[in-house]
Amino acid sequence: MSKVITGNFQRIVLASRPDGEVKVDNFRLESVPVPDIKDGEVLVRNHFLSLDPYMRMRMEDTKSYAAPQVIGETMIGGTVGEIVATNNPKFAVGDQVVGMLGWSEMGVSDGVLLRKVDTTHIPLSAYLGSVGMPGMTAWYGLTQIMQAKEGDTIVVSAASGAVGSVVGQLAKLRGCRAVGIAGGAEKCAYVVNELGFDACIDYKAGNLQADLAAATPNGIDAVFENVGGEIFDACLARMNAFGRIALCGMIAGYDGEPLPIKNTRMLLTMRLTMRGFIVSEHMDLWPQGLKELGTLVATGKLKFRESVAPNLAAAPDAFLGLLKGKNFGKQLVKLN
Numbered sequence: 001m002s003k004v005i006t007g008n009f010q011r012i013v014l015a016s017r018p019d020g021e022v023k024v025d026n027f028r029l030e031s032v033p034v035p036d037i038k039d040g041e042v043l044v045r046n047h048f049l050s051l052d053p054y055m056r057m058r059m060e061d062t063k064s065y066a067a068p069q070v071i072g073e074t075m076i077g078g079t080v081g082e083i084v085a086t087n088n089p090k091f092a093v094g095d096q097v098v099g100m101l102g103w104s105e106m107g108v109s110d111g112v113l114l115r116k117v118d119t120t121h122i123p124l125s126a127y128l129g130s131v132g133m134p135g136m137t138a139w140y141g142l143t144q145i146m147q148a149k150e151g152d153t154i155v156v157s158a159a160s161g162a163v164g165s166v167v168g169q170l171a172k173l174r175g176c177r178a179v180g181i182a183g184g185a186e187k188c189a190y191v192v193n194e195l196g197f198d199a200c201i202d203y204k205a206g207n208l209q210a211d212l213a214a215a216t217p218n219g220i221d222a223v224f225e226n227v228g229g230e231i232f233d234a235c236l237a238r239m240n241a242f243g244r245i246a247l248c249g250m251i252a253g254y255d256g257e258p259l260p261i262k263n264t265r266m267l268l269t270m271r272l273t274m275r276g277f278i279v280s281e282h283m284d285l286w287p288q289g290l291k292e293l294g295t296l297v298a299t300g301k302l303k304f305r306e307s308v309a310p311n312l313a314a315a316p317d318a319f320l321g322l323l324k325g326k327n328f329g330k331q332l333v334k335l336n
Contacts, residue, residue: 150175305329
């Protein structure tokens, strides 16, 4: 049995459900005592928190793939950290772990959803990005739904983000033409010059349809959709017969705005397949995907970029920025 850890730590809870756009007032920062751990439990000091778009949907009290975030409880979120006390024989003090301990400096776990990680060749923070849930989301969508193969033209929206950046790099490694869509010249330059995409469309430039047509002269075989709205419609108009669409996110509608699809006829005329997915429902494939992603990051063949908020109190502002595309790459919060 480990020594008892005493004192207080900070956490952020959902204070109220958003009405349209999320506001900082929807969150509340609290200081709470360090809890005692029971048999089979461990206490983790979190070092990084992952901020992800799915959190916006969990804040709503609506039917979805998971239960809504409970008001007054610690906001859901992926974390990486270090075990500081343990009553679980599978974990030792000092083990570095990835889990879902939320917007909190510390957390208690029974170990079921904790995974030990090795930081010898992979930075701890990467286990919340390219070698974690975002990376697996990219891997699953590309390999299982888009079924990308050599010679395909694939398009990914939010291409400079944590998920989109991995999709394009994996597609290039498989011999595809990778075309990204991102907001702003700086992000597009990064997508092409650093990540190795063949082209990147700046949707803020005002020439989305023409620029996309120029970048996909042979049409589009598969799409990884993170945004929805006019970006998705522009991609639909360029789809080739029997194209595949991995529907990962619809961030353009996360403030409650309706997202009509104008080019639905293309689903019929091009005989398209479109499938939404939640990567946590496919845990059987995680070992395969994480092995590939980990090897690529460790050998420098898969690049990533991070935006890091300085402390837990900065998390709400960073989350609002994420929903507006202000982050560059994976959005993290440094906790300890």
